[in-house]
Amino acid sequence: MTHIRLCLLLVTVLVLTTGCRVPAALVASLPPTVSTLTVRTTLEQPFYSAADGLTAVAVRLNLPTSFGPNERPSLGGGAILRVFYAPEVDPRYPDNDFYAWPATQGWIGELLPSRVVEQTFLSRYPGLDGITVRVGTFGADVGTGIGRLREDLTALVREAPIAGRELASLAGGSSVEVLGSREGWIRVRLADGREGYIDRSAFAYLPEPVRKNEGTLVLRLYDERTGALLRESRLDVSTLTDESHVTFRFEPIADSYRETYRFTIEAVGSSPGHAVTLWGDPTSGDLVFRPSYAPMMLAEAPLDTGRWSGVEGTLEVRFAPIRPTRDTYLRIVIQAGDRPLIVHWSNVRPPGNLPLVSQDDPGIWGGVVFNARYAQDLPILRIGHDALFRAARLLSRDVPLLVGYFVVLSLVLAAIVWSWRYGGRRTVAS
Secondary structure, three states, X not given: OHHHHHHHHHHHHHHHHHXXXXXXXXXXXXXXXXXXXXXXXXXXXXXXXXXXXXXXXXXXXXXXXXXXXXXXXXXXOOOEEEEEEOHHHOOOOOOOOOOOOOOOOEEOOOOOOOOEEEEEEEEOXXXXXXXXXXXXXXXXXXXXXXXXXXXXXXXXXXXXXXXXXXEEEEOOOOEEEEEEEEOXXXXXXXXXXXXXXXXXXXXXXXXXXXXXXXXXXXXXXXXXXXXXXXXXXXXXXXXXXXXXXXXXXXXXXXXXXXXXXXXXXXXXXXXXXXOOEEEEEOOOOXXXXXXXXXXXXXXXXXXXXXXXXXXXXXXXXXXXEEOOOOOEEEEEEEEOOOOOEEEEEEOOOOOOOOOOEEOOOOOOOOEEOEEEEEEEEEOHHHHXXXXXXXXXXXXXXXXXXXXXXXXXXXXXXXHHHHHHHHXXXXXXXX
């Protein structure tokens, strides 16, 4: 009898200290379907993950009604679902919009050898491998004046560099007014007064730069808690382009999730009139920056192994619980296999309010109809501790209730002791 009681006590302690695992979902119910899209290559959906232990993804899709003579009868058609971290869409860093240069921000002035810029931040992902900042060169890569386009091509003028909306096209050999550069693209003014950007490679001639910058930018990364120097990275300022994002790269830090770091940036070998500057926010005092992280695939599963739900019309694939996923942005990527997939989408986006990205059907600003499931550990010991703490606070405010509670508790304990002794005597007598 004593051994049985001891075993029960040990089991109880084990359960209370380890907790138990309970399921949780990304959303309470799937959003309504607006339409479907065909996935022939890849489909991506970023979302905010509030819980830890991601262990399944269920996507609403149409199953084929029949199979051709050379098609394999499978639910997912050979498609693969992968899960990645998506720190590049996380809006919680000062640089939360690659294309935005708001008037409330500005350049902080030349970085001379006597000046050190520093910034502290919380790393929200593992694999920290760089810091991206915005650099100004004061026109050290191109001057202002008249540029001439190459004869052999028609140049597109975009509203913003890289992926901006097309504003116009200029015939090969045309002359155009050059105002400067941004992100390596040439900023121009058209004949009708509109301003836009042309790929630098489209020019046969550009105005000469107005200055030449010298020196090296040095970034040092420190552990904010211990002050230890962790990484160092350098950039040659003569290679930088005006109004552009540049990244200081270093060896990834695997255990950087939820750690606080401090970095400093200084210019070595610069001089007045030959130095670069950085972009900042004078209101908050923050340097406009964004940490970068080494790409990390967290899970991979064939859709053919998924479980079909006729009630929700979803195919759910499962994998080993992923940690950490709490308070991060994730991205699910569906890669089509032997046949196209018909996936549902909705005007209601998943947590994080980010649109899907489809190579086959760009321009859809809704979200994939899907759900994610988590296997979370429920800390029963902490819950019990909190309950006892609240009860103690309540009793301390009511003295008569407190006295009565202890009287009842004493009687219960006395009954337990008497029962234990009485049961022990009966066992000996037997």
